[in-house]
Amino acid sequence: xxxxxxxxxxxxxxxxxxxxxxxxxxxxxxxxxxxxxxxxxxxxxxxxxxxxxxxxxxxxxxxxxxxxxxxxxxxxxxxxxxxxxxxxxxxxxxxxxxxxxxxxxxxxxxxxxxxxxxxxxxxxxxxxxxxxxxxxxxxxxxxxxxxxxxxxxxxxxxxxxxxxxxxxxxxxxxxxxxxxxxxxxxxxxxxxxxxxxxxxxxxxxxxxxxxxxxxxxxxxxxxxxxxxxxxxxxxxxxxxxxxxxxxxxxxxxxxxxxxxxx
Amino acid sequence: xxxxxxxxxxxxxxxxxxxxxxxxxxxxxxxxxxxxxxxxxxxxxxxxxxxxxxxxxxxxxxxxxxxxxxxxxxxxxxxxxxxxxxxxxxxxxxxxxxxxxxxxxxxxxxxxxxxxxxxxxxxxxxxxxxxxxxxxxxxxxxxxxxxxxxxxxxxxxxxxxxxxxxxxxxxxxxxxxxxxxxxxxxxxxxxxxxxxxxxxxxxxxxxxxxxxxxxxxxxxxxxxxxxxxxxxxxxxxxxxxxxxxxxxxxxxxxxxxxxxxx
Numbered sequence: 384x385x386x387x388x389x390x391x392x393x394x395x396x397x398x399x400x401x402x403x404x405x406x407x408x409x410x411x412x413x414x415x416x417x418x419x420x421x422x423x424x425x426x427x428x429x430x431x432x433x434x435x436x437x438x439x440x441x442x443x444x445x446x447x448x449x450x451x452x453x454x455x456x457x458x459x460x461x462x463x464x465x466x467x468x469x470x471x472x473x474x475x476x477x478x479x480x481x482x483x484x485x486x487x488x489x490x491x492x493x494x495x496x497x498x499x500x501x502x503x504x505x506x507x508x509x510x511x512x513x514x515x516x517x518x519x520x521x522x523x524x525x526x527x528x529x530x531x532x533x534x535x536x537x538x539x540x541x542x543x544x545x546x547x548x549x550x551x552x553x554x555x556x557x558x559x560x561x562x563x564x565x566x567x568x569x570x571x572x573x574x575x576x577x578x579x580x581x582x583x584x585x586x587x588x589x590x591x592x593x594x595x596x597x598x599x600x601x602x603x604x605x606x607x608x609x610x611x612x613x614x615x616x617x618x619x620x621x622x623x624x625x626x627x628x629x630x631x632x633x634x635x636x637x638x639x640x641x642x643x644x645x
Numbered sequence: 646x647x648x649x650x651x652x653x654x655x656x657x658x659x660x661x662x663x664x665x666x667x668x669x670x671x672x673x674x675x676x677x678x679x680x681x682x683x684x685x686x687x688x689x690x691x692x693x694x695x696x697x698x699x700x701x702x703x704x705x706x707x708x709x710x711x712x713x714x715x716x717x718x719x720x721x722x723x724x725x726x727x728x729x730x731x732x733x734x735x736x737x738x739x740x741x742x743x744x745x746x747x748x749x750x751x752x753x754x755x756x757x758x759x760x761x762x763x764x765x766x767x768x769x770x771x772x773x774x775x776x777x778x779x780x781x782x783x784x785x786x787x788x789x790x791x792x793x794x795x796x797x798x799x800x801x802x803x804x805x806x807x808x809x810x811x812x813x814x815x816x817x818x819x820x821x822x823x824x825x826x827x828x829x830x831x832x833x834x835x836x837x838x839x840x841x842x843x844x845x846x847x848x849x850x851x852x853x854x855x856x857x858x859x860x861x862x863x864x865x866x867x868x869x870x871x872x873x874x875x876x877x878x879x880x881x882x883x884x885x886x887x888x889x890x891x892x893x894x895x896x897x898x899x900x901x902x903x904x905x906x907x
Contacts (some may be wrong), residue, residue, distance in 0.1 A: 429721070430691030430754045437843070437851040459691070459755075464852060468840045489767060492692045492885060493721075498754075505751060505836070537899050546833075547892050566896050568888040571808075574767070578730045581699070589699040590726060620889040620896055623754060626830040627809050627884035634811075634828050634882055637799050 387472040389414025390535065391503075393461045393479050395495030397424045398443055398453040402481035402515065402524050407446055409528035413535060414475070418445050419465040421495075422453035426484075428495040430502075431457045438464055458499035466506050476538055477503030480513035481527045483520070485552045487608040487617065488570030488599065500548045501623060509543040511535060516611050517555035526561060527553035530616050546624070552607060552617040562614040569619055570608040572597035649734040651676025652797065653765075655723045655741050657757030659686045660705055660715040664743035664777065664786050669708055671790035675797060676737065680707050681727040683757075684715035688746075690757040692764075693719045700726055720761035728768050738800055739765030742775035743789045745782070747814045749870040749879065750832030750861065762810045763885060771805040773797060778873050779817035788823060789815035792878050808886070814869060814879040827877040832868040834859035 390410060394403045398420035410416055422441070433456045445451035452469065454461045462477060479499035486494040496512050503510030513531040515522055530553055543549070554561060574597050578590040602609050610617040652672060656665045660682035672678055684703070695718045707713035714731065716723045724739060741761035748756040758774050765772030773796055777789040792815055805811070816823060836859050840852040864871050872879040 424697070427694045427696045428691070429693040429719075429760065431693040431719075432689045432691070432755055432854070434689045434854050435686070437853040438840070439849075439851055457691075457693075463854075464840060468842065468852060489885075491887065492760075492763065492767075493694055498691065501754065505754075541899065544889075544892055547889050549896075564900055566893050566900070568890075569886070572767075578700070578726060580730065587701075589701055590730060591699040592694065592696050592725075618896065620892040621887045622889035622892075623751075623887060624831070625753065625883045625885060625887075627806075627882040628830075630806055630809050630882040630884075631828050634880065637803065638826055638828070 386415065388417040388470060388474045390416050390476045390478060391462065391465055391470070391474040392416060392418045393420045393458055393499045394482065395421065395425045395428060395458045395499065396483055397421050398451065400483065402483055405524035405528045406478065406481050406513065406531055407449060409532045410535060413532065414539065416449045417470065418449060418451040419454060419461045419469060421458060421461060422455050425457050425495050427493045428457040429493050430459050430498040432459050432463060433457060440464070458495040459502045462499050462502035473506065473508055476535060477508050477510040478513065478531065478535060481524050481531060482514035483522060484514065484518050485516040485611060486512060486514040486550065487552050487611060489572040491550060491569065497550055504546050504548050507545055509538045510548040511538060511551065512548065513551045513553070515553050515555060522555060526556065526558040529558060546622045548621050550619045550621050552611045554611050554614050556614055560614065561616060565605065565610040565615040565617055567605050567607040567610045567617045567619045570606040571600045573600055648677065650679040650732060650736045652678050652738045652740060653724065653727055653732070653736040654678060654680045655682045655720055655761045656744065657683065657687045657690060657720045657761065658745055659683050660713065662745065664745055667786035667790045668740065668743050668775065668793055669711060671794045672797060675794065676801065678711045679732065680711060680713040681716060681723045681731060683720060683723060684717050687719050687757050689755045690719040691755050692721050692760040694721050694725060695719060702726070720757040721764045724761050724764035735768065735770055738797060739770050739772040740775065740793065740797060743786050743793060744776035745784060746776065746780050747778040747873060748774060748776040748812065749814050749873060751834040753812060753831065753883070759812055766808050766810050769807055771800045772810040773800060773813065774810065775813045775815070777815050777817060784817060788818065788820040791820060808884045810883050812881045812883050814873045816873050816876050818876055822876065823878060824876040827867065827872040827879055829867050829869040829872045829879045829881045831881055832870040833862045835862055
């Protein structure tokens, strides 16, 4: 591949997912696009990368003028492989989505969609994750695609600070019923979901994770999950500076005069 | 299972890994232990959880008095399944490790070891991840096991703030050569690793991630990767409050008077 690209598209629902096609159509004219996405659904793959097995890449048809590739790996694999090997130059933007189902609150830790965007920020490329709060296979992606384009255009013109990505969640509403955009914080969930315990024909148990029955802790209007429930587009700036400086002082107290020494 | 447990042990190198056995031995007498770990190596699995397939659980032999279970899933699956289904009551502590290989800096995003501890904090259980900076299969885990026990004892007596986990990395040195303990921040890496492009017998390419050639950005003594390189035990308090509040103000400026509206 010899042409540079402006925008790398990926997702975790797989290269054939309608949300990815809707995103691709919505970006038409905004820059040169390339698609590198998993060959099948990889939901809840978190930030997994494939090290013990090789990856395969196959070309897939996209819109006219857009190259597309399917990878037998995770969303993070797709971005890593594209940036290290496939693309002749770094794109100006990585977009992951449009995911079928929201990626809000604690769930972003499990999200392949958000992890693909995180992989972009690790390479210092501005990155955007877009999700639709719907699980209907025939969901209407067009309002989410509209906002994806608007945020993409804004990032291309203004950039993002190093290490920051935007996580956008769009309610499953017609565009004229969406109440506006809220800048939000990540919610924290308490999970009440559990495992179905079933028996196989040989009488042995197996365990299947049931749906996500999650309760929002301390719900406030500026939490992402609350905003999108209330009909707003939620946009959360995320960064992965995980060090908890506020606890470092107390931790120092643990070490002083203790047997916690070499 | 009817007995409550004090400490849940897991890892990402698999239930048979020597680092897990060393950890189990080191904790002897500190509380009632239970082991729930992947049935095989799951390195770089990030925070992946298994939703589309069922999980299987099989009992495995551990030390006298310790129940052990192997799960055909990721480290996060092991903790989730243990806490939702297997254990009659939440343990007082989750420990993940001892990992063969360090989990420092940006690498914690890919780390199954750290993700298992993160899953503990999602359940509000104090959690600890321990890794040894060695890739030698016959590495000596005993210094790392010593520090794992010391930190575990401290957490059991003092607790940890909600949502905080400790990420401990131990140099591969005899205990009397370890220079002390440093409280650290997560380093940021720039990855120079790449993919080996090989050809299969049919002449088709496949791609294999090569070793981790990572450069520490702005190295400082209080970065985890630097501390452990210099012969110190690194302990980093981590929390997953990913919202980047510092960028929220500028982001608000994007929305004002723009066409970024519903």
